[in-house]
Amino acid sequence: MHSSVWHPYTQMREWNSFDVIVKGKGMWLYDKKGDRLLDGVASMWCNVWGHSKDELVQAMVKQTKKLQHSSLFNLTNDKAEELAKIMVRLAPNMHKVFYSDDGSTAMEVSAKMALQYWQNRGEKKRTRFVTLENSYHGDTIGTMSLGYVPSFFSRYKSVLFSAIRATSPSSYRIPNGFTIKDFENHCLDRIEKTLSQNNNIAAFVMESGAQVAGGVNIYPDGFQSKISKLCKKHDVLYILDEIATGLGRLGSMVEYQAQKSTPDIVAFGKMLTAGYLPLATTLASKKVYDAFLGQYQDMRHFFHGHTFTGNPLACATAITNLALYKKYNILSKVKKSSAYLQSRVDEISELDIVGDVRHKGMLMGIELVSNKARKTPISPQKRIYQKIFNEAKKHKIYLRTLGHIVMLVPPLAISERELEFLVDGTIDTIKNVSQKIL
Numbered sequence: 554m555h556s557s558v559w560h561p562y563t564q565m566r567e568w569n570s571f572d573v574i575v576k577g578k579g580m581w582l583y584d585k586k587g588d589r590l591l592d593g594v595a596s597m598w599c600n601v602w603g604h605s606k607d608e609l610v611q612a613m614v615k616q617t618k619k620l621q622h623s624s625l626f627n628l629t630n631d632k633a634e635e636l637a638k639i640m641v642r643l644a645p646n647m648h649k650v651f652y653s654d655d656g657s658t659a660m661e662v663s664a665k666m667a668l669q670y671w672q673n674r675g676e677k678k679r680t681r682f683v684t685l686e687n688s689y690h691g692d693t694i695g696t697m698s699l700g701y702v703p704s705f706f707s708r709y710k711s712v713l714f715s716a717i718r719a720t721s722p723s724s725y726r727i728p729n730g731f732t733i734k735d736f737e738n739h740c741l742d743r744i745e746k747t748l749s750q751n752n753n754i755a756a757f758v759m760e761s762g763a764q765v766a767g768g769v770n771i772y773p774d775g776f777q778s779k780i781s782k783l784c785k786k787h788d789v790l791y792i793l794d795e796i797a798t799g800l801g802r803l804g805s806m807v808e809y810q811a812q813k814s815t816p817d818i819v820a821f822g823k824m825l826t827a828g829y830l831p832l833a834t835t836l837a838s839k840k841v842y843d844a845f846l847g848q849y850q851d852m853r854h855f856f857h858g859h860t861f862t863g864n865p866l867a868c869a870t871a872i873t874n875l876a877l878y879k880k881y882n883i884l885s886k887v888k889k890s891s892a893y894l895q896s897r898v899d900e901i902s903e904l905d906i907v908g909d910v911r912h913k914g915m916l917m918g919i920e921l922v923s924n925k926a927r928k929t930p931i932s933p934q935k936r937i938y939q940k941i942f943n944e945a946k947k948h949k950i951y952l953r954t955l956g957h958i959v960m961l962v963p964p965l966a967i968s969e970r971e972l973e974f975l976v977d978g979t980i981d982t983i984k985n986v987s988q989k990i991l
């Protein structure tokens with residue numbers, strides 16, 4: 554079939570045909586012929602209930618008949634108001650909600666907010682960001698500058714702004730002579746030095762709970778809370794990115810609460826609308842928000858906005874979605890499913906090409922290596938992402954790898970039977986691929 558679509562992160566010459574998905578029902582995606590694949594990556598980590606969940610579809614239909622879009626420039630709308638109230642009730646210490654369309658824009662908003670916060674307070678030299686190595690915050694110029702994954706973004710380096718990158722303690726690759734605890738303390742010491750020796754820092758930015766796209770690195774207990782304290786101590790804004798890790802993915806609604814940390818600014822997206830419509834939010838504390846208040850001529854107001862900021866259809870969907878979280882007690886379901894995933898970790902770890910399995914909640918990263926002892930990542934030359942994808946399809950599952958890491962990120966509400974099907978299929982997929990490449 555001739556297609557005019559250019560796909561993301563895809564060598565188009567190699568992928569000359571794509572499965573055309575025409576329907577989603579429950580955890581399954583269906584093509585034109587009626588063949589189905591289990592959605593093992595929650596359609597890029599955003600699906601909560603599976604596809605075509607009746608309550609959500611009804612909510613969308615109801616709102617579509619009333620108001621599809623009206624802007625937040627000089628007006629407001631009932632659904633944007635209602636959702637913002639729900640969000641500030643959900644997220645401790647947060648005071649106002651700024652709407653945007655996706656995770657990247659929500660993180661752009663957070664960076665601009667931090668920069669202008671300091672300008673409004675007369676501290677104009679505070680323009681630098683400290684971030685963690687291997688963090689990922691989106692694909693726009695600003696967010697690539699913050700979350701710089703070298704293999705993704707090196708081509709754009711010349712136009713990115715320079716951020717100060719601190720080492721984050723990976724549990725898999727610990728420097729010689731260090732325990733994980735030593736490594737964590739070493740990273741924290743360096744971060745403290747950076748914060749104390751530079752007086753031009755606007756904010757410290759990190760993913761909350763775990764780095765996802767940068768390799769599924771789950772922080773050691775207490776790491777995030779200590780950084781939160783360091784930011785307070787050195788009067789630096791603390792920005793958290795919960796786009797991929799909040800709203801239940803790691804087992805708690807608000808991951809920063811579970812991590813005993815307190816951001817000044819925090820972003821949510823992806824699962825906010827259960828993965829049905831694009832919507833993201835950047836929440837600000839009262840301290841941040843108040844710095845933007847004044848007379849119009851002071852020009853202290855926030856210079857940011859999008860056409861679809863606060864889209865009522867997306868907001869109505871998010872309101873219903875968050876109500877369903879309570880109605881179905883999704884967090885207790887996540888707890889059970891997470892325990893099941895954990896029970897399979899040893900079995901996965903023993904596979905020939907698996908170097909490490911990192912898991913928390915409904916997120917699992919399976920790192921594929923060509924040499925277990927040396928922890929050598931499988932080379933991109935092996936086209937592992939394509940081999941895994943094609944093999945997984947034979948097992949009726951949709952998997953997407955990130956480099957050499959197989960991602961299991963199913964919809965939160967996946968049933969026990971389907972989760973077992975997903976893990977079994979993933980194991981068989983890795984076994985079969987390993988036979989082909991070793």
Ligand SMILES: Cc1ncc(COP(=O)(O)O)c(C=O)c1O
Nearest residue numbers: 655656657689690691794796797
């Ligand atoms: C932690 C994190 N932040 C930001 C983003 C960017 O979100 P989006 O793809 O919706 O722009 C992602 C996307 O995967 C993410 O994982």
